[in-house]
Amino acid sequence: MAAKLDVEQFIDDLRRANRESESQAAIDEVLARTVSEPARVAAGLGEPSVAGLHTLYHSSDLTVLNVVWAPLMILMPHNHKMWASIGIYTGREDNIIWERKGAVVQAVGAASLSEKEVFPLPEDAIHSVNNPIRRLTGAIHVYGGDFFEVPGRSEWDPETLTERELDLDAARERFREANERFERSR
Numbered sequence: 001m002a003a004k005l006d007v008e009q010f011i012d013d014l015r016r017a018n019r020e021s022e023s024q025a026a027i028d029e030v031l032a033r034t035v036s037e038p039a040r041v042a043a044g045l046g047e048p049s050v051a052g053l054h055t056l057y058h059s060s061d062l063t064v065l066n067v068v069w070a071p072l073m074i075l076m077p078h079n080h081k082m083w084a085s086i087g088i089y090t091g092r093e094d095n096i097i098w099e100r101k102g103a104v105v106q107a108v109g110a111a112s113l114s115e116k117e118v119f120p121l122p123e124d125a126i127h128s129v130n131n132p133i134r135r136l137t138g139a140i141h142v143y144g145g146d147f148f149e150v151p152g153r154s155e156w157d158p159e160t161l162t163e164r165e166l167d168l169d170a171a172r173e174r175f176r177e178a179n180e181r182f183e184r185s186r
């Protein structure tokens with residue numbers, strides 16, 4: 001196996017998997033095989049250096065992001081309105097799973113994700129994410145649709161747990177702020 005992930009080939013494999021009838025399961029297989037060699041992924045994508053939602057591929061039916069979490073960064077509960085699968089290639093990503101309860105959400109589950117692990121989320125999932133460690137975490141997030149264009153997505157205020165419309169620009173801003181804290185701490 002090559003020492004460096006061929007990103008173009010990886011995206012082709014994901015697009016092909018996405019055309020299968022059980023598309024998310026097929027994607028999970030590709031993702032699991034890929035992150036099973038985390039050093040190869042880091043070599044192909046570049047060692048994570050800047051926190052953010054880095055787009056690797058984006059179309060109407062598939063989005064692939066290289067998500068780099070700043071140390072100790074937390075992202076509030078939100079939904080995607082499409083299935084999503086997460087594969088970790090460096091660091092850790094803890095997920096809390098939430099469900100609607102009346103006007104708010106309640107935590108109903110959790111997943112502590114380490115390097116080489118893949119975690120699928122169904123279309124109606126609500127999750128929040130935290131990077132519990134003091135270095136950058138790198139994860140490939142694959143979505144079964146256009147992550148940037150789906151209307152009517154929600155996020156839940158981290159203090160009151162009440163729902164509001166998801167603000168993607170504000171989310172990007174949180175990555176930018178987290179990045180500044182990270183830069184200052186170095």
Ligand SMILES: [Fe+2]
Pocket residue numbers: 078079080127
């Ligand atoms: Fe998410």
